[in-house]
Amino acid sequence: MKKFAILVASLLVMGVVCSAQQKDNEASTLTAEQAKSVAKILKQHNVMMNFCGCCEKSSVQCIKIGKVTYDSVSVNVSGVNIETGAKYSRIIDVADIWVPQLRSRRISDMQCVGLLAGIQCDPCMSPSLPTGKVGEDMLTMELDGLMEADSKKHVDKAKSVEFKDHRLMKKTDLVDRKNIKSDMKKRSSLNGKRFDKDVAPVKKVIGNK
16 A cells, blocks of 8 residues: 555656646747747748657647747747648747758758757657658658758849849949030030131231232
């Protein structure tokens, strides 16, 4: 009976600690700067994983990120569950959200968003890497996002160069116009004072009477 009581007490303590750990992560509101950092990290990815490492039982949700918004205390993610197709929308717990790290075009690790953003949180345990069709879909979506971001970067760079060239052309055209205008003014002022330096002045000869 005594051993049973000790066992029950131990389980209760473990449950309270685990529950307190989970609530601490969930209740830790973010600062505006932290929320901005987390949102920025999530916007660099096409997929994420929702996994509570501090929970006694936690299902893994692999999410295709659709939209990321934030305010002064929290970050909200909307998307679709890759495995079930169900809609996903919630204010996230930064200790429970994981993004893939790619190496050699493979998912080599899952990284906690809270830790990446420099936030003091305890994810307790890392999730396993996604496998099977879900893992393949996550990898494909993440690679597509990287290619799209790279393509956009090249387009933006080309637009920037084109804009600079356009400004240079306008500046050159403006200088040319000023030069033409100045030249026209000079010619106009000389029109009233035109004379031929090579022709000697004609003297009027008055005969003797």
